[in-house]
Amino acid sequence: MIRTVLALSVLSAAPVQADVSRAVTDHILPGFAQFATHAEALSATAAADCTPAAVQPAYQAAFDAWLGVANLHIGPSETGALSIAYWPDDRAFTPRALTALIADPASRDPATFAEVSIAARGLFALDMLLYDPAFAGYAAGDATCTLVQVVSADLAAQATALDAAWRDAFAAVLTSAGAPGNATYMTGDEALRALYTQLLTGLTFDADMRLARPLGTFDQPRPRMAEAWRSGRPLRNVVLSVKAAQGLAHALTDTDLPLTDAAVARVEVAASRIDDPAFQTVTDPQARLLVDVLHQRVAAVEVAIDTEIGGALGIAAGFNALDGD
Amino acid sequence: MNTVLPAVGAMALTLTLAAPASAQVTPDQIVATYADIAAAKYADSLTTAQTLQAAVAALTADPSQETLVAARTAWLAARVPYQQTEVYRFGNPIVDDWEGRVNAWPLDEGLIDYVDASYGGPTDANQFAALNVIASPQITLAGQVVDASTITPALIADTLNEADGIETNVARGYHAIEFLLWGQDLNGTGPGAGERPFTDYVAGDACTGGNCDRRAAYLTAATTLLVTDLEEMATAWATDGAARTAVTANPDAGLIAMLTGMGSLSYGEQAGERMRLGLMLNDPEEEHDCFSDNTHNSHYYDGLGVQNAYLGRYVRTDGSVIEGASLSDLVAAADPALDAEMTGKLDTTMTALGAIVTAAEGGFAYDMMLEQGNAEGEALVMAGVDGLIDQTRTIERITTTLGLDQIAFEGSDSLDDPTAVFQ
Numbered sequence: 001m002i003r004t005v006l007a008l009s010v011l012s013a014a015p016v017q018a019d020v021s022r023a024v025t026d027h028i029l030p031g032f033a034q035f036a037t038h039a040e041a042l043s044a045t046a047a048a049d050c051t052p053a054a055v056q057p058a059y060q061a062a063f064d065a066w067l068g069v070a071n072l073h074i075g076p077s078e079t080g081a082l083s084i085a086y087w088p089d090d091r092a093f094t095p096r097a098l099t100a101l102i103a104d105p106a107s108r109d110p111a112t113f114a115e116v117s118i119a120a121r122g123l124f125a126l127d128m129l130l131y132d133p134a135f136a137g138y139a140a141g142d143a144t145c146t147l148v149q150v151v152s153a154d155l156a157a158q159a160t161a162l163d164a165a166w167r168d169a170f171a172a173v174l175t176s177a178g179a180p181g182n183a184t185y186m187t188g189d190e191a192l193r194a195l196y197t198q199l200l201t202g203l204t205f206d207a208d209m210r211l212a213r214p215l216g217t218f219d220q221p222r223p224r225m226a227e228a229w230r231s232g233r234p235l236r237n238v239v240l241s242v243k244a245a246q247g248l249a250h251a252l253t254d255t256d257l258p259l260t261d262a263a264v265a266r267v268e269v270a271a272s273r274i275d276d277p278a279f280q281t282v283t284d285p286q287a288r289l290l291v292d293v294l295h296q297r298v299a300a301v302e303v304a305i306d307t308e309i310g311g312a313l314g315i316a317a318g319f320n321a322l323d324g325d
Numbered sequence: 326m327n328t329v330l331p332a333v334g335a336m337a338l339t340l341t342l343a344a345p346a347s348a349q350v351t352p353d354q355i356v357a358t359y360a361d362i363a364a365a366k367y368a369d370s371l372t373t374a375q376t377l378q379a380a381v382a383a384l385t386a387d388p389s390q391e392t393l394v395a396a397r398t399a400w401l402a403a404r405v406p407y408q409q410t411e412v413y414r415f416g417n418p419i420v421d422d423w424e425g426r427v428n429a430w431p432l433d434e435g436l437i438d439y440v441d442a443s444y445g446g447p448t449d450a451n452q453f454a455a456l457n458v459i460a461s462p463q464i465t466l467a468g469q470v471v472d473a474s475t476i477t478p479a480l481i482a483d484t485l486n487e488a489d490g491i492e493t494n495v496a497r498g499y500h501a502i503e504f505l506l507w508g509q510d511l512n513g514t515g516p517g518a519g520e521r522p523f524t525d526y527v528a529g530d531a532c533t534g535g536n537c538d539r540r541a542a543y544l545t546a547a548t549t550l551l552v553t554d555l556e557e558m559a560t561a562w563a564t565d566g567a568a569r570t571a572v573t574a575n576p577d578a579g580l581i582a583m584l585t586g587m588g589s590l591s592y593g594e595q596a597g598e599r600m601r602l603g604l605m606l607n608d609p610e611e612e613h614d615c616f617s618d619n620t621h622n623s624h625y626y627d628g629l630g631v632q633n634a635y636l637g638r639y640v641r642t643d644g645s646v647i648e649g650a651s652l653s654d655l656v657a658a659a660d661p662a663l664d665a666e667m668t669g670k671l672d673t674t675m676t677a678l679g680a681i682v683t684a685a686e687g688g689f690a691y692d693m694m695l696e697q698g699n700a701e702g703e704a705l706v707m708a709g710v711d712g713l714i715d716q717t718r719t720i721e722r723i724t725t726t727l728g729l730d731q732i733a734f735e736g737s738d739s740l741d742d743p744t745a746v747f748q
Contacts, residue, residue: 083605224449319589
């Protein structure tokens with residue numbers, strides 16, 4: 001009997017059920033907890049030895065963990081994500097802000113560091129301090145070394161606060177959607193649409209920002225427009241972001257997602273063919289082609305999710321932060 | 326990613342709204358009002374730009390403090406109707422494709438003219454951030470030597486603007502003109518705007534900043550371009566214009582364009598890019614009208630444009646009123662509480678943006694609000710941001726209630742033929 005029901009349900013393509021609670025419990029909250037753990041480890045590492053060689057591995061691990069939740073821009077992350085990962089920086093605010101902080105000891109007081117420009121905070125400040133030749137030549141005891149400690153401690157504090165804000169407050173806002181008194185999400189569908197929008201927007205960010213920017217045009221590729229190219233992360237960021245989207249997609253629905261999984265597998269194959277994880281060789285037509293293929297594969301994941309989740313649930317994405325210019 | 330976007334089948338509205346009848350407005354009436362208001366706003370933008378053009382001619386013919394101030398005043402007046410048109414972006418491809426010519430921002434102004442040493446030079450993203458065309462009769466772009474000995478509208482439009490494919494190489498539009506009238510604001514987050522002296526336009530030995538004749542030629546050419554560009558858009562919304570036809574030919578598509586414009590401007594553009602980001606960067610250059618310190622007004626009139634689009638009512642620069650069937654009427658017929666929620670949130674936003682204007686007019690300029698650790702400024706700016714984010718949620722709710730999300734959905738390529746994209 002059970003078997004018959006299952007068979008029938010597969011054949012009749014049973015309606016997909018969304019599960020916002022599961023997405024929160026199984027995907028989002030563990031993601032923030034993991035990021036907080038790694039950010040704290042980074043801060044502890046820097047406190048013990050702030051030289052680049054010592055801090056770089058912990059920075060890489062913290063950045064990896066961030067990508068698990070970086071696609072979320074609602075609730076505490078609406079503003080919180082901006083001071084953890086300020087990028088792109090087309091007007092070069094980050095090097096200018098860091099230079100000013102290095103020159104003025106009072107300006108890098110840990111007690112007030114949460115008020116400094118987001119261009120000098122978070123992962124991209126560390127990308128530059130730890131990897132850019134203009135900054136990374138420092139030794140223990142130098143002002144820059146102290147700044148690395150301050151930025152790392154501030155990042156850990158942000159990660160901890162974000163973790164707590166999601167766990168203790170915003171998770172309930174999502175999971176109680178439609179309940180009396182929930183003015184943010186008046187129906188279950190609104191919470192679902194909010195998470196679905198994050199999912200698709202993250203993939204759009206991968207395609208339009210992380211990949212299309214360094215690709216530039218065939219005649220003019222722009223390697224320096226790759227994300228965190230100094231720390232060699234452009235390819236890794238794309239792959240981890242896509243995997244995070246896949247994870248959220250699965251947590252959000254109760255059915256198999258064969259198109260989505262196949263599309264993500266194609267992303268991984270395309271990624272494995274790219275030799276330079278920093279995308280700095282996109283100036284070479286052959287190398288650029290491989291990144292271009294990856295770009296198309298990522299766009300296909302977006303379409304797969306649109307079909308398997310958006311189509312099945314009858315929801316369209318809402319407005320997102322990339323809607324502006 | 327634009328979301329609620331185009332691609333439309335008909336239906337839904339009639340289905341959704343068939344029940345609560347009585348003197349009900351119809352989508353075609355609503356988009357007609359929307360197009361009429363657009364025509365009036367772009368016509369007002371054009372006439373105020375023509376006034377600016379006359380003031381620029383007077384300044385370059387006879388540079389003085391008076392003629393400079395008159396030109397600045399004309400620029401400020403021209404911003405009032407234009408900012409109210411920004412709600413037509415995002416939802417209308419004809420406007421969106423054109424907009425970069427008139428209101429591109431932020432800009433690396435060193436491309437155009439002299440800048441302070443603190444500005445720095447070329448950046449990761451832009452090799453030409455400090456090109457200074459006004460001082461350079463001959464320039465090299467992407468390996469090509471360019472004759473810039475005469476500064477013409479064509480040189481600005483075809484060669485300089487977005488030079489090297491970089492968006493911050495803004496050579497034309499309101500903000501390029503603003504820079505030429507005010508100069509850099511070197512007061513940081515302290516009081517004061519740009520202080521370009523009128524002598525930057527004086528011929529002969531009294532010329533300051535060098536190349537006064539070329540600066541005047543640049544200002545004249547950029548203003549000419551602005552007028553030409555606005556003529557184009559005013560025509561596009563006039564009777565039988567392409568932008569008008571695009572929204573009136575399929576009224577449901579027109580409604581989607583309206584809501585897409587309202588939501589995208591409110592959230593991604595104004596709340597995110599223009600207001601919150603600048604606040605979090607604590608950088609006075611991250612304000613929309615950074616040379617003139619007119620940002621409070623730009624934000625206010627952007628917000629007012631969103632409200633206009635919903636209420637179907639616009640007060641022209643001459644004081645006359647254009648109004649008609651509105652989205653508000655349509656939503657009220659479908660769900661009165663939702664209409665009350667939307668009008669209430671738009672009011673809340675306008676009150677918050679109005680408070681920023683009041684503070685700025687009282688001497689607490691927008692760039693001062695961005696100062697690191699300035700709690701009062703942060704509270705003022707974030708109240709506007711919060712209002713804009715909150716109203717976006719209701720705009721989404723309206724899209725769903727009117728069934729427009731499903732219409733947008735049915736037109737998406739991936740759903741029409743999901744297998745096509747995997748081939």
